[in-house]
Amino acid sequence: MDYSQSMHEADNPVISPWESSPVLGNSTLVSSNITQNTFSAEDKSLISDTEEEYNPGLQSITNTDAIIKHQSQISDTTIPVDPSHQTQLQQPKEGHRTEPQRYHRSRQQSQQLVGLQYKLQAKITGLERIGRKDPILRFDVHTNLPKFRTTQFRDVRRTHSEFVKLAEHLISSNPEAIVPAVPPALSSAGIGTGEDEARVKASLQRWLNCVCTNPVLMRDDEIILFIESDFGYSPMLRKKQPATGVRRKVIKQFAPPHDDTPELENARPIVKALYLGMMDAGHKIDKLVKARKGLGFAESDFGVKLGSMHVQELHQGLANAYRKMGKTIQTTGDYHAAQGTAEATTIGDSMQYFSQDAFIVKETLTNRYIILRELLQAQQLTRSRSAAVDRLKVGSSLRTDKVNEALSALDEAKNNESSLLQKTLRVTNNLKLEQRRWFIRTVAEIKLSIREYVIREIEAERRTLATLEIIRPDIRAIDSSGGLSRLGRETHPAARRTSLGSSQGAKGDSWSGVPRRSDQINRSISSSLLLNFPDDEDGDRFSGKTNTTLSIVKESGDDADRIDARNAASRLASATFP
Known part of the structure; x- marks a missing residue:
């Protein structure tokens, strides 16, 4: 699975579960803001030298004023230059040019830090369940955070209880962040059904998206342990909330x-x-x-x-x-x-x-x-x-x-x-x-x-x-x-007129006169799960158009198809499903 393209995609957590984390520069944390004031004078000189060395266009632009000033001084006073003195002047320049080579690696790293977007992406790939036991979720992780051992982790296995432990730790150790609740391990659809598996996977995927895109939670050290641990995960740092137990209840009063x-x-x-x-x-x-x-x-x-x-x-x-x-x-x-x-x-x-x-x-x-x-x-x-x-x-x-x-x-x-x-x-x-x-x-x-x-x-x-x-x-x-x-009527017609027309056709409910919308809805599971199911046979369709026009049902030659007070009751119950 290639994740190289996902690092350059735009952040859109609604369309794809592979959401992009916020930009580091946009973080509101006081401790995580990277400003130019945090660099010392020596670091600034290193960065400026790096820019001059690897961006000659920028060098020419920044040195324009100095060149103009220097040329004006030369035009005012002309001083003869000795060749030996000229060679002595060139030696410091050459030494100045070779000096950035020693700091090539540090300058390149400092240049990469500017505008770097840290991302942590997780995608659930499978769910393993045996009866009512704690299910095991398999997911892949891709990140460029510096504290991780590598950028890709394949087939990470964690139980639902380990997700709960991680959430409890994040709530206790990050009072400045809102940690979403962990979805339940099973749904009311029933264990073993396809709908139950799809709902559990989709809900936990949304939970991972919220945690991995949070600029505070994604930098927690327990996230690294949760992903890199080979076997059962357990939080190493157990932090408590500001107040618990009876003291918390008393403070709330x-x-x-x-x-x-x-x-x-x-x-x-x-x-x-x-x-x-x-x-x-x-x-x-x-x-x-x-x-x-x-x-x-x-x-x-x-x-x-x-x-x-x-x-x-x-x-x-x-x-x-x-x-x-x-x-x-x-x-x-x-x-x-x-x-x-x-x-x-x-x-x-x-x-x-x-x-x-x-x-x-x-x-x-x-x-x-x-x-x-x-x-x-x-x-x-x-x-x-x-x-x-x-x-x-x-x-x-x-x-x-x-x-x-x-x-x-x-x-x-x-x-x-x-x-x-x-x-x-x-x-x-x-x-x-x-x-x-x-x-x-x-x-x-x-x-x-x-x-x-x-x-x-x-x-x-x-x-x-x-x-x-x-x-x-x-x-x-x-x-x-x-x-x-x-029943209860005195007059009996000689020939009973029976209406057997279908009220639930492809064009809508004939008894209501409202045309059905065109797009297909999903009856077995919500469309929020982002799954595709086969079409239903009854032709029940909806469309996303905002302007819905009410059309009048056309009357046919047969009296049974006419909508009036006499046939209203039969129209309410005239639906057929194959």
Whole structure:
């Protein structure tokens, strides 16, 4: 697998899972910004010499002013030059030319650092699962980060639990970054199904894309160990969050400290509301799925019992209707059970994941409040120790040991305050960008999940409608008067007009008059998984056009195809699926 071309491609995480990491120069980290001020005067001379040596065009441009000035001086005063003196002047020039050769390697490396784009790309290639055991994911990695042993890693194998360990470490050791929640190891589609494997691989691929494109997380040392370890991975550096356990719960009871960043101050209540709302919606969807599956089982049982009634029925038409109706209701029950599974897969799993992800974001913002509280405590401690030093200054008697102890304590408090201030600024500046990206990503994923859920629901209802339409001729053929279709009516027509036209054709639903869109939708799995499945036979199509024109259904010569109040009920149930 050749990754050389991917290093020069544009960053586009939506189209390809091989996303490009941000440019190093665009990073907001204070510690990772590379500016020209960080180079010393000697380094600047080396870089300038390198530019003059390997870019003569640049040399001619930069030395234009000096040449013009030198020529003007020569034109003003002409000084005769001795040949011996001229040779002595040429020797330093030659020595100056040979000097950059000794620093050729260091200058070339320093020149390459300017504008270098660090990238870390990972692509999942396979999933190995044995029953309900922890699945093993196989993926390839390509990077140009300097700390890695090589640029390509093929067939890296990691279990799902190792992904969870890595995520826990990243959350604890990087308070300035938002780490996405690790997707579950299995979905509601069922273990062993193709949809389950595709969903697990796609969700973990999105997680890897978020981690590998994050300018903070991609430089964590544990990422190197996670990729380069030959066998089971376990974090070497176990860092804890700013506060855990009972202390964290007690701190949450107090009012948050004053926040000078309204963007982050307003983000935490929104994230908390999203976390609670998604969790509540997930519980309600679980109840809906349970009720839907119960309905399917009850319908299947009812269909079996209804079909058995044709044995004791003497009327031939009614017996045939019992048998056909029993099979149809049994099939409808199976469809409802499958619909419940689809609801749990499309929207149920998504709600649970969004709830977990929002909880991590909420705790990350809480960690920032804890750091702010620690900074305020450090500032208060610095003021108290400074006041103690001032009291010693105005005291009548000075003891050397006490003065030294007070000064060392003051220096320690100032250093602690300075480090906490830098940490707070770094966390605040990065979280402002992180929460914006998180909101954009979460909104897009929620819209995609809702769209997939709606499409699957429409397909399930249309399939149920087409199944019920199959027994319409048998119900109407119970007797010559039209069977149950004329129930409660006094006037019986001499010749019953039966409409057997299909309402679910290739051009759309005939009962609604809305033409179906042209592009093919995927019924078995969401289009977000970037997979291609075979076309469905019913011709159900959608298109991405924004301007949808409602066309009126053309009336044919047959009265049965006319849409009016008389045929409205039959139009609602006139669908056929092969």
